[in-house]
Amino acid sequence: xxxxxxxxxxxxxxxxxxxxxxxxxxxxxxxxxxxxxxxxxxxxxxxxxxxxxxxxxxxxx
Amino acid sequence: xxxxxxxxxxxxxxxxxxxxxxxxxxxxxxxxxxxxxxxxxxxxxxxxxxxxxxxxxxxxxxxxxxxxxxxxxxxxxxxxxxxxxxxxxxxxxxxxxxxxxxxxxxxxxxxxxxxxxxxxxxxxxxxxxxxxxxxxxxxxxxxxxxxxxxxxxxxxxxxxxxxxxxxxxxxxxxxxxxxxxxxxxxxxxxx
Numbered sequence: 480x481x482x483x484x485x486x487x488x489x490x491x492x493x494x495x496x497x498x499x500x501x502x503x504x505x506x507x508x509x510x511x512x513x514x515x516x517x518x519x520x521x522x523x524x525x526x527x528x529x530x531x532x533x534x535x536x537x538x539x540x
Numbered sequence: 541x542x543x544x545x546x547x548x549x550x551x552x553x554x555x556x557x558x559x560x561x562x563x564x565x566x567x568x569x570x571x572x573x574x575x576x577x578x579x580x581x582x583x584x585x586x587x588x589x590x591x592x593x594x595x596x597x598x599x600x601x602x603x604x605x606x607x608x609x610x611x612x613x614x615x616x617x618x619x620x621x622x623x624x625x626x627x628x629x630x631x632x633x634x635x636x637x638x639x640x641x642x643x644x645x646x647x648x649x650x651x652x653x654x655x656x657x658x659x660x661x662x663x664x665x666x667x668x669x670x671x672x673x674x675x676x677x678x679x680x681x682x683x684x685x686x687x688x689x690x691x692x693x694x695x696x697x698x699x700x701x702x703x704x705x706x707x708x709x710x711x712x713x714x715x716x717x718x719x720x721x722x723x724x725x726x727x728x729x730x731x
Contacts, residue, residue: 495594500632501698502694502698504703505694505697505698506666507558507649508643508644508647509647509662509663509666509667510646510649510666510667512644512667513562513563513566513568513663513667513668514562514600514694515644516558516561516565517558517559517561517564519558519560519561521557521558522575523559524575524579525557525561525578525579525582527583528579528583528586529550529553529554529582529586
């Protein structure tokens with residue numbers, strides 16, 4: 480009795496479980512940041528590039 | 541490349557545009573510059589279509605093109621270091637704002653403070669859905685290097701974001717931020 484150290488004595492942030500959860504939260508946020516851009520509508524300029532290429536190559540044929 | 545393969549190549553390339561834009565955004569920070577970069581990459585990929593082997597990983601192939609484009613431009617640009625410095629200063633300003641900014645904005649700014657090779661490794665693996673092996677191929681480095689960059693990036697991000705919290709508890713943000721920046725710099729030095 481009384482030989483075991485109490486978890487509550489540990490400094491804040493030393494808990495590996497808490498660190499793991501923080502990393503998990505960071506991962507979710509990171510994907511959200513990336514996916515927010517992925518889900519944006521693609522500006523017309525991008526498709527224009529490929530259309531122009533089409534026109535050029537069919538002109539060459 | 542016959543017409544059928546070319547049409548298929550184009551379909552796949554178009555489907556990848558949103559992902560290329562997202563990757564470019566994390567490399568450049570600035571949305572307009574990122575779209576310019578992504579457009580250049582799309583053009584380069586289209587021009588290089590004959591050298592692409594159908595059935596291989598087109599996403600990794602296009603990401604590699606975009607990344608190479610980014611670094612060849614960066615080499616030519618004397619403004620890069622200055623821009624990173626500005627990113628760091630903007631972050632300090634934002635964190636000093638008591639009307640607490642969105643967590644996503646904080647993360648975006650914290651990402652901007654990481655050395656670019658750590659940032660890209662973390663984005664590719666943590667958000668882009670690439671395996672370590674694929675990320676290594678895209679970045680042209682060893683798998684172990686990618687792994688260590690990802691874990692350094694995670695630690696550094698966590699530290700930056702946590703320091704932001706401490707700041708709200710009343711500790712000076714600038715000192716903490718300076719030490720993180722120098723940590724990040726030290727960690728990024730080749731051994």
